[in-house]
Amino acid sequence: MLADKLRKSVLQSAIQGKLTEQLATDDNVEDLLQAIEEEKELLIKEKKIKKQKPLPEITEEEIPFAIPENWRWVRLGEVIELISGRDLVKDKYNNNCEGIPYITGASNFNNNNLIIDRWTNEATSIAIKNDILLTCKGTIGEIAVLKENKVHIARQIMSIRLLQGNIEYIKWYIISQIDKLKSMGKSIIPGISREMILNYLIPLPPLAEQKRIVEKLDNVLANIDELKANEEKLSILQKNFPDKLKKSILQSAIQGKLTEQLATDDNVEDLLQAIKEEKERLIKEKKIKKQKPLPEITEEEIPFEIPKNWKWVRANDILDVRDGTHDTPKYVVKGVPLVTSKNLDNGKLNLSNIKYISKNDSEKINLRSKVNLNDILFAMIGTIGNPVIIKKDIEMSIKNIGLFKSYRENAINMDYIYYLLLYMQDILKQQVSSGVQKFVSLTELRRLMMPLPPLAEQKRIVEKLDKLLADIEELKIE
Incomplete structure (x- = not known):
């Protein structure tokens, strides 16, 4: 569909810095990266997160496309905390809306929103409000920004927590990369590892431009969603139209209205x-x-x-x-x-x-x-x-x-x-x-x-129907 192609094209333009204007008044992206590093060191000192192994330097061969001068290629692990999920045994969760939500897998995701059908009082792998939840095993690539205060996540899910920046920009970037992430996770049981996410490259704009990109995407993608809905209606109409036309012509024929x-x-x-x-x-x-x-x-x-x-x-x-x-x-x-x-x-x-x-x-x-x-x-x-x-x-x-x-x-x-x-x-x-x-x-x-x-007249009706219904068959779309 045209809408799906447009959506991919718009997301690609956004992450390459082609959807918004770069402004001289924007802060330097290096300042944002310094602030993130300081935030990370503080959290490590307060023992809220663990110190990670240094991530490898980014090589020229890895960079997939050019970005504006005031953007930087970074590894996702440089700007986020990544929380892995953990399964609960059956007697540790319920369906009675008691405790905190328990998100188990792809079945809880619906068009970038969450469906909550289980709860637990034994939460250990906690995702909090504004984290990005990403399915990473089995069905890869379902995604949602968490609106609840906190949830427990199962091992099929990772929680991406941005240290500083615009979480919606990170969300749209990951959505633009879903096909690539899925291809990375191909195996007998599809899955992507922590290392894959932490080492994944992301083009990082200044914070003000991240906000402009999100605002632009929200507006443009809403229009594309409307186009997609109209395309789907048109597709259904095109699919059903030949059969409805066929019935109408058959009715006219047997009522004597198709022939003289x-x-x-x-x-x-x-x-x-x-x-x-x-x-x-x-x-x-x-x-x-x-x-x-x-x-x-x-x-x-x-x-x-x-x-x-x-x-x-x-x-x-x-x-x-x-x-x-x-x-x-x-x-x-x-x-x-x-x-x-x-x-x-x-x-x-x-x-x-x-x-x-x-x-x-x-x-x-x-x-x-x-x-x-x-x-x-x-x-x-x-x-x-x-x-x-x-x-x-x-x-x-x-x-x-x-x-x-x-x-x-x-x-x-x-x-x-x-x-x-x-x-x-x-x-x-x-x-x-x-x-x-x-x-x-x-x-x-x-x-x-x-x-x-x-x-x-029976013969005339058949001759007329043979031609008309053959023409209608050509109208059908797969």
Whole structure:
């Protein structure tokens, strides 16, 4: 995102002295370093801190970039006290808000703020107000300036206490270095040591300029945060827009608003009569079974208006609606693919994780639910919908899947039915029975109401949708 790139760029400019103006009225940074040294000696004398080993001199090879003349490269250990954390055994802390907060790790950090969920009365590794807490083991680089008076820190955390200077400047510098710190801590269990922090280089400006840098960063980064929030909203909109547009176009199509109704189209009643006659012929030839009549469609059931030369029908009036087995056949290493709802993926068959059954079991299932070209599969259990129209002749059997078949070739445009089911799957999902698993019954599929246009208009709708939905797919972003 642009905001993330801007944030890194602004932080980099700030720590190089390019975000603020260097003023002749600023104190000399050497005076600040002398004051820090005197403060450190006083604390050692008062036994508040321990004397540390001298840090190595900074070499020219170590310096990563140029800084203003009145700045100095120093090691972090020269200007801070570093407190390491210590774990507490379980009976030494509680969740009852009693004692002082106990910060255990990355889970307590949220966007540079702390979440406190444990407390203790056995505090030994103490961080105090305005210390910088930094996660240093496991998850490296979570950071927050402490607002509480004091907390106990676990061993996954270090507390950085500035002897003199602007703690917010140090915070922003460390944040600018997080990626580098993480790379330093790569191992089986990621971690950065005390020595790494103490020896880490920091460009130190005069105190007045540290303050100016922080003020500038607070202002600029607030604007960048606002930009990031807007980018995230736009990203969500861009991600969701194609799917919403797709649904809107499908709705327009099945309402007859996407294509023109032509006077030259055949009467839809003639189409229905032809389907009825074909159905009766198949029943007479015992190729399909006669089913109980479906209830008439009432005015109350009709969800929207359709063109005059269209007709509301039930799925089983115009299609042979069946389902696959609901039993679990014995699986074999090699055999016939058994397609279930998990194999229906975005309008296509995904056979990458398919299971196989024997030829004998497949033939038994296919006595009532053989899948042919231009048939439509529709998931009935668990995941509802995800229709797939079969365009390649593949040997298979189906389980827990609805099967929509035309009574004869070209009796109806099955691509139109596919798009219709693609739209109506959301309606079915809202209506389905729910138990251990959501499911839609074969009866519900057969009773499904469908707006039926003349055959010629079905073809025009499919041609229009093929083009529009292909264009919409190109709008999708990863």
